[in-house]
Amino acid sequence: MRTQAEREAGSALMTLIEKRKRLARIVRTRVTMEPPDSDLWQSVKTRDGVSEFRLPDNIAAIVFDNKLAGQGNETEADDEISELLRRCMR
Secondary structure, eight states: OHHHHHHSTTOSOOOHHHHHHHHHHHHHOOGGGSOTTOTTOSEEEEETTEEEEEOOOHHHHHHHHHHHHTOOOHHHHHHHHHHHHHHHTO
16 A cells, blocks of 8 residues: 555555654644644634644654554563563462
């Protein structure tokens, strides 16, 4: 599917690289430097002439990027090792 997405301009399928670039933009965005019409704003609310801009959650973006990269499984591995050691010490 990735190859197909790369071949088809304007395809609805995103490549892994596109996904990771988007997540990197979310994490690295400086709120004060982003234009009001940015595609990164999750919501924009205006009340009494004051605008409130909201970005997606940075931590969630980092966690998701780690999953796409195949990283972040160290904790699960540590838990499995701890459980194995507990069983051996019984």
